[in-house]
Amino acid sequence: MVARTPEAFAKSGIEVRTKTEVVGIRPESGEVRLGDGSTLHFDHLVIATGAQARTLGVEGEELPGVFALRDLSDAMRIKAYLHDRNARRAVVIGSGFIGLELCEAFREQDMDVTLVNNHTLPMHRLGEEFGGRIIEELETHQILHLPETMAQAVDSASDGSLQVHTADSDILQTDIVIVAIGVVPEVALANSAGVRIGDTGAVATDDRMQTNLPSVYAAGDCCECRHRVSGKPVWVPLGDTANKQGRIAGINIGGGRAAFPGIIGSSCFKVFGLHVATTGLTEKEAGAAGFEPRATTIRGSSRPHYYPGARTFWLRLVSDRETGRVVGAQAVGYGGAVEHVNILAAAITAEMTVEDLAYADFAYAPPFGGAWDPIHIAAQKLTK
Amino acid sequence: MVARTPEAFAKSGIEVRTKTEVVGIRPESGEVRLGDGSTLHFDHLVIATGAQARTLGVEGEELPGVFALRDLSDAMRIKAYLHDRNARRAVVIGSGFIGLELCEAFREQDMDVTLVNNHTLPMHRLGEEFGGRIIEELETHQILHLPETMAQAVDSASDGSLQVHTADSDILQTDIVIVAIGVVPEVALANSAGVRIGDTGAVATDDRMQTNLPSVYAAGDCCECRHRVSGKPVWVPLGDTANKQGRIAGINIGGGRAAFPGIIGSSCFKVFGLHVATTGLTEKEAGAAGFEPRATTIRGSSRPHYYPGARTFWLRLVSDRETGRVVGAQAVGYGGAVEHVNILAAAITAEMTVEDLAYADFAYAPPFGGAWDPIHIAAQKLTK
Known part of the structure; x- marks a missing residue:
């Protein structure tokens, strides 16, 4: 996959509007309203609004130096911040795969890393034995793992560094804080247009990626899908699933027939x-x-x-x-x-x-x- | 798997007779005749006579310095020979996986290696594109690959080295020759006892590893088995298949029920x-x-x-x-x-x-x- 500019897309007859927000969908007239008040007509619409990083909802979360990692621009901002502040200490809140990958990335920069985990084990879904092996690996690489620890507030210390206050009244001194406690589907726009949201909280589609509105498809992290083992709708937002759903939606919109078979949670x-x-x-x-x-x-x-x-x-x-x-x-x-x-x-x-x-x-x-x-x-x- | 001595087996109630040849099977009386004239009684017999290296059938094949590689003792004899003669040149005849692995092993000892291949491509079953990639890899590692070349005779040169004569009248000077042109199933004993040999030339069994003689089972490289894709009996002697067949035969002889499902040629x-x-x-x-x-x-x-x-x-x-x-x-x-x-x-x-x-x-x-x-x-x- 080669990164393409709007100009390169235009040569293929595809108009790309960057920095353009859709503020409303009118499915009955086949229009989307843009932030500048103009409208765009559609025969088929694909909602691919993705997911947003979950927030802690604690005081100080908006301070400079507190980041979520969701997309490339987040990564670039984090990298610039590390460099500008010569950051030597990191607190990572959340022990899913993003949190764990960040522990590794910071440690590779020789930083001191503390992992704040509200569960007993990292990747707690995998259970005690495998979670224990992950803890061993973290310890081998000098990550300080704090199990059963809740971050309750973040504030700035007098020297310009950050302090994470835990529910146990510990104070963790750090230069950067990453909040990696998962994501939530971005469904506000879909919801307001009458697109059905499933019990998982994500957009419901059929196996052609069509929503309850015939002209509206959805694909990617904003969608739920069927788990082929449990048979139930699940929301497991991952990049490879998003790729597949996008392709299936495109084939069907283009007049072909393709069905997304669901996932098995790999x-x-x-x-x-x-x-x-x-x-x-x-x-x-x-x-x-x-x-x-x-x-x-x-x-x-x-x-x-x-x-x-x-x-x-x-x-x-x-x-x-x-x-x-x-x-x-x-x-x-x-x-x-x-x-x-x-x-x-x-x-x-x-x-x-x-x-x-x-x-x-x-x-x-x-x-x-x-x-x-x-x-x-x-x-x-x-x-x- | 730990290598065990006859003494260690004896402690488990298993008698191991080394250097003992079975020269005949009498299925009707449940006896095997040994080379020393004595007999052993059996309720169940497992024929696991394996396979033998194919020979070229050319003059000079029996000369010292011409080897097949079939078992550990072959490997030890080859190693000793390389050391004793300070061998610097090898000719490998045959381009299956044993021949190719030996090219690598000799090259790792800094020897000059010539691969004599009667086909155009190594691993010719895989076709031109993949065979070509294997040739590239051989060339990268300075293996001289001679395609469409037949070895017609081996003789000793006056300096004690060996000479491989090809059908094209080339003479390859070398210190060691390996004949790696495949294997043939060792079925003489089974055949003489009335055990049915399949069209592949190997022992035929059912999926319980039982032969046509109810008290006689067979397992391993001497057996054919069903290819699950073609549905036909095939002879593909490989170590993992042998392990599985042995286990299936053992379960059934021990009073359990197990079926070998066949292979897919992996x-x-x-x-x-x-x-x-x-x-x-x-x-x-x-x-x-x-x-x-x-x-x-x-x-x-x-x-x-x-x-x-x-x-x-x-x-x-x-x-x-x-x-x-x-x-x-x-x-x-x-x-x-x-x-x-x-x-x-x-x-x-x-x-x-x-x-x-x-x-x-x-x-x-x-x-x-x-x-x-x-x-x-x-x-x-x-x-x-």
């Missing part, structure tokens, strides 16, 4: 050397979705013991007791985690069972793994 | 920095198996262009035109090849279609790939 990230990946449901989520979950965790290696350079990972496989269907997988490790989760993403998409996987034929050679893959071993355990 | 290896992986059928094989194949090759990257450290790979996806079913995939590259082939191994096992894959939800983050995976792009191309 995602991954790395924090320092540790890779973390997940697909489908966790054991807890599987129970909530009406499955009777069974789960097992297998320690794997990117190579057999006799081959130098082996890297360890841990794979958790979740299946349904009655049907044997694979409903989820999570992995953390120093290699192999993402790769194994993506094999299982295919398996979950195809509704494979642990029996189907127990003796499945994967490409094997010692530079790439052992003759028995952790997927075989986990599936055999869950077959019994 | 395998991989590396030659220098190039990874090569395959699963299912090639386009040509798919045609021969009665499919109407479509195929496309996509250039992929282990990371998006803006993320440092990206490694290129090429993925070929093969589908059936009428049903859209994914019937094969091959990949070569400097990262990502094996990982992507294994995702597709799951897809092929589950009989997924290109439509199922076109918008499948894989775990994505920039350290691990792009938002559109080459699998998406290839599947979308084949969907049209």
Whole structure:
């Protein structure tokens, strides 16, 4: 993908209006109202308003030096601030993947980093064992992890630095604060136009990405979609899903026929050397979705013991007791985690069972793994 | 897996007889005859006689310094020979994965290596494009690749070195010769006992690994098995398949019930920095198996262009035109090849279609790939 200017788009017959706000949609007349009072006509409209960073809602959040990281301009402002203030200390509030990636980014700049986590574990959805491995990785890299800690206010100290006050009355001295506590869908415009908002709080569409208003489509982080394992609408805003939804909307608007099949909740990230990946449901989520979950965790290696350079990972496989269907997988490790989760993403998409996987034929050679893959071993355990 | 001595096995109640040859099987009386004239009784017998290296059948093949590489003792003899003779030149005959791995191993010892290939391309099954990439990798590492070249005789030169005579009347001077032209199943014993040999030339079993003789099972490289895509019996002797067959035979003999589901022909290896992986059928094989194949090759990257450290790979996806079913995939590259082939191994096992894959939800983050995976792009191309 090459970044293109409005001029370059214009050559393709596409008019790009930068710094232009849509303040209202009139679906019945096929018009959008712009901030300057003018209107634009549409036959088809795509709402792709994305998501916004959640805010803490505490005093001092608007101070200079307190940032959210949502887009490229945020990143550039943070980078400029670090440079201008010669920032040496960072407080990161929030232990999702953005918060964890920022811990790594700041540490790579040799900064002192404190992670303020209102949960006990980072990426708490992944549970105690995997969350514990993330904590170990943070500690190895001198990140100060403060579990069960709420930020209650931010203020400026007399020397121009910032102070984060916690609910436990601790005061964290820092040069920069990042609030990375998740996102909320940006649906105000859609809502005001009569576009249906789903129970998740995001725009509801059908599998063609069409909203309840026939001329109005929606795509990307502002949309909910169907989870193919639980069958329920979910809101999991991620870049690859947004790409797919945009393409599907475009094909349908252009007169083609394409259906977005939904998601299975696959995602991954790395924090320092540790890779973390997940697909489908966790054991807890599987129970909530009406499955009777069974789960097992297998320690794997990117190579057999006799081959130098082996890297360890841990794979958790979740299946349904009655049907044997694979409903989820999570992995953390120093290699192999993402790769194994993506094999299982295919398996979950195809509704494979642990029996189907127990003796499945994967490409094997010692530079790439052992003759028995952790997927075989986990599936055999869950077959019994 | 820990190597165990006969004494260690004995403690588990397992008697291991080393240096003991079985010279005959009497299935009707449940006995095997040993080389020393004694007999052993069995209730269940497992034939796991493996495979033998194919020989060239040319003069001089028995000379010292001409080796096949089949097992650990071969490797140890080759290593000792290299050391004793201070070998600096190697001729490798055969361009399958063993031949290619040996090219790398010898080159790592700074030896001059010539690869004698009776085909035009190494790993000729993978076709021109991927074979060409393997040739490039060989050339980068100063391997002399001689395509369409037959070894016709080997003899000793007056200085004690070896000479390989080719059909084109070239003479290749060398210190060691490796014959790596494949293997043949070792079925003489099974055959003489009345065990049915399949059309592939290997032992035929059912999916419980039972032969036509109820008390006789077989497992490993001496066995054929069912290809799950073509539906036909095939002989693809590989270590991971052997492991699975052994386990299935053991479960059934022990009174359990387990079925070996067959293979889809997944395998991989590396030659220098190039990874090569395959699963299912090639386009040509798919045609021969009665499919109407479509195929496309996509250039992929282990990371998006803006993320440092990206490694290129090429993925070929093969589908059936009428049903859209994914019937094969091959990949070569400097990262990502094996990982992507294994995702597709799951897809092929589950009989997924290109439509199922076109918008499948894989775990994505920039350290691990792009938002559109080459699998998406290839599947979308084949969907049209």
